[in-house]
Amino acid sequence: MASVPATTPRPRAAGPTQGGRAVEHxxxxxxxxxxxxxxxxxxxxTVLLLFPVYWMLTISLxxxxxxxxxxxxxxxxxxxxxxxxxxxxxxxxxNLRNSTIVAGSVTLVxxxxxxxxxxxxxxxxxxxxxxxGRLILFGYLMPxxxxxxxxxxIVARLNLGNxxxxxxxxxxxxxxxxxxxxxxxxxxxxxxxxxxxxxxxGATRMGALLRIVLPLSLPGLVAVGIFxxxxxxxxxxxxxxFITSEDLRTVxxxxxxxxxxxxxxxxxxxxxxxxxxxxxVILYFAAQRVMVQGATAGSVKG
Amino acid sequence: MAVIAxxxxxxxxxxxxxxxxxxxxxxxxxxLPVSLVLLALVAYPFxxxxxxxxxxxxxxxxxxxxGFDNFRYLARWSSFGRAVQNTITLVVVTDVLKLGLGxxxxxxxxxxxxxxxxxxxxxxLPWAMPGFVAFLTWKLLLVPIGGGLNLVLNExxxxxxxxxxxxxxxxxxxxxxxxxxxxxxxxxxxxWRGFPFWCISFLAxxxxxxxxxxxxAKIDGASRFQRFRDVTVPAIRQVVLVVALLSSIWTANSFxxxxxxxxxxxxxxxxxxxxxxxxxMQSQRLGEAAAVSVALVPALLILVFxxxxxxxxxx
Numbered sequence: 001m002a003s004v005p006a007t008t009p010r011p012r013a014a015g016p017t018q019g020g021r022a023v024e025h026x027x028x029x030x031x032x033x034x035x036x037x038x039x040x041x042x043x044x045x046t047v048l049l050l051f052p053v054y055w056m057l058t059i060s061l062x063x064x065x066x067x068x069x070x071x072x073x074x075x076x077x078x079x080x081x082x083x084x085x086x087x088x089x090x091x092x093x094x095n096l097r098n099s100t101i102v103a104g105s106v107t108l109v110x111x112x113x114x115x116x117x118x119x120x121x122x123x124x125x126x127x128x129x130x131x132x133g134r135l136i137l138f139g140y141l142m143p144x145x146x147x148x149x150x151x152x153x154i155v156a157r158l159n160l161g162n163x164x165x166x167x168x169x170x171x172x173x174x175x176x177x178x179x180x181x182x183x184x185x186x187x188x189x190x191x192x193x194x195x196x197x198x199x200x201x202g203a204t205r206m207g208a209l210l211r212i213v214l215p216l217s218l219p220g221l222v223a224v225g226i227f228x229x230x231x232x233x234x235x236x237x238x239x240x241x242f243i244t245s246e247d248l249r250t251v252x253x254x255x256x257x258x259x260x261x262x263x264x265x266x267x268x269x270x271x272x273x274x275x276x277x278x279x280x281v282i283l284y285f286a287a288q289r290v291m292v293q294g295a296t297a298g299s300v301k302g
Numbered sequence: 303m304a305v306i307a308x309x310x311x312x313x314x315x316x317x318x319x320x321x322x323x324x325x326x327x328x329x330x331x332x333x334l335p336v337s338l339v340l341l342a343l344v345a346y347p348f349x350x351x352x353x354x355x356x357x358x359x360x361x362x363x364x365x366x367x368x369g370f371d372n373f374r375y376l377a378r379w380s381s382f383g384r385a386v387q388n389t390i391t392l393v394v395v396t397d398v399l400k401l402g403l404g405x406x407x408x409x410x411x412x413x414x415x416x417x418x419x420x421x422x423x424x425x426x427l428p429w430a431m432p433g434f435v436a437f438l439t440w441k442l443l444l445v446p447i448g449g450g451l452n453l454v455l456n457e458x459x460x461x462x463x464x465x466x467x468x469x470x471x472x473x474x475x476x477x478x479x480x481x482x483x484x485x486x487x488x489x490x491x492x493x494w495r496g497f498p499f500w501c502i503s504f505l506a507x508x509x510x511x512x513x514x515x516x517x518x519a520k521i522d523g524a525s526r527f528q529r530f531r532d533v534t535v536p537a538i539r540q541v542v543l544v545v546a547l548l549s550s551i552w553t554a555n556s557f558x559x560x561x562x563x564x565x566x567x568x569x570x571x572x573x574x575x576x577x578x579x580x581x582x583m584q585s586q587r588l589g590e591a592a593a594v595s596v597a598l599v600p601a602l603l604i605l606v607f608x609x610x611x612x613x614x615x616x617x
Contacts, residue, residue, distance in 0.1 A: 124329030
């Protein structure tokens with residue numbers, strides 16, 4: 001859960017940011033005096049940030065002898081054997097497929113249901129609204145480790161154990177509060193006047209939601225969709241408890257089973273690490289602006 | 303004709319429903335699905351977990367009410383004591399490190415430096431990576447043979463330092479496998495994965511501070527430190543507080559970092575609640591396993607209460 005945004009985001013336009021647009025005024029500022037020191041510091045931090053990633057990539061491209069017996073910082077022989085082994089005999093494609101099905105379904109269901117709820121919480125006034133809002137925040141902060149035992153009993157009772165459907169259902173425990181909480185923040189940023197205008201012009205409530213609010217919150221929906229997808233894609237504890245068949249294992253589950261043996265085959269494991277990071281990292285970087293803004297902007301009181 | 307009659311009838315009834323009531327009805331309707339899911343999948347299991355923690359339930363036998371027996375057992379159980387200690391250490395130390403690194407880096411990246419975009423991309427990377435991948439990679443960095451850290455230390459000649467401290471010999475240190483280094487190693491990995499998010503949050507808050515404030519402070523003769531204290535700190539205090547609280551909740555309840563790197567070992571040196579609860583479930587003693595997590599609920603509720611009071615709430 002740790003990679004998930006901390007706070008309610010809000011589209012930039014809604015905040016008091018216009019006056020302080022970073023880029024323009026910063027150009028006017030003098031470069032910092034101690035900039036050599038600053039660069040040096042940044043260089044050190046960057047190496048620390050990137051070295052693990054570099055290590056993951058090189059190990060995935062190394063031959064076994066170079067991983068364990070004569071380790072080196074650079075691979076002497078570059079090979080794709082690890083990827084071949086992982087996708088071939090270890091059937092990693094099945095794991096990728098399972099994860100895609102689970103994370104994709106969880107995202108679609110959560111986004112749809114949550115956007116209705118978030119819209120309701122932002123636009124309508126009714127009793128218990130505050131209570132529902134609290135419940136959502138409570139669910140957002142609720143640790144999975146507290147819920148997994150009762151959930152396992154409930155899922156067994158529903159006969160959903162050891163199935164991707166069951167996993168999708170239990171993943172809603174964290175995806176639903178997460179996406180509702182974040183979407184509430186985005187919808188707050190859409191001015192109510194626009195909708196009222198549309199309704200004066202003859203649009204229905206639903207029409208206003210579909211034609212005004214959704215398009216305007218599209219960046220938010222994309223960001224929340226990516227956060228929800230990655231939360232489900234990365235989940236390990238519930239998958240460990242609910243999935244027992246090998247052919248139903250999701251990506252994190254398959255990789256954790258590769259490190260429980262006596263001899264770690266680091267080559268294929270790191271190939272799996274690279275392959276399972278790629279979709280998520282690409283999504284994050286492609287949507288970088290909305291993601292960062294979604295994770296942080298205008299999130300808090302005051 | 304009936305086709306026309308029906309809408310007319312409805313139209314005549316409509317004015318009796320006030321605007322406010324119609325609004326409320328829409329509100330209830332749209333919020334209903336999420337509420338049901340939350341009640342069924344969060345609230346109900348939450349209450350159920352508390353109930354189970356007061357029973358001697360095992361797999362296949364619901365058991366009976368045993369009062370506080372499970373909690374009395376926990377109080378005497380050394381693994382549980384270790385989990386409490388480790389969790390506190392882990393949360394406090396990683397919070398301090400993440401605050402220092404996150405804030406320092408955010409302040410640096412807020413300066414007009416060339417190539418700032420590249421550095422920002424580097425910061426994003428650990429945040430964007432899946433957690434299990436990050437911790438798998440760190441496990442590989444820290445293994446005694448073929449691990450990246452030992453290799454770098456040996457190549458640079460720095461190995462002499464940890465060896466002089468008695469952490470290993472012959473260029474081999476088993477970072478995750480010995481009691482003295484396992485928890486610090488886990489802390490390092492958790493910080494690496496976690497601080498970029500703090501940095502990104504702080505950076506966003508810093509960029510919302512109008513530059514005029516700094517200019518004005520400068521004209522009034524405020525020193526660099528005074529400007530930090532009187533302009534920067536008030537502007538980001540709220541974000542720091544919320545991020546720290548949420549991060550503490552997540553760190554205390556995170557399973558995957560410990561599970562992937564050490565599984566709580568060696569001999570409970572890195573044991574935490576979720577791993578202990580998971581082991582409890584594997585040994586089929588559900589009552590005790592539930593009690594492990596439920597023991598955290600009072601602390602959790604306090605944190606949730608504080609967060610609720612802090613985060614923006616429009617009315």
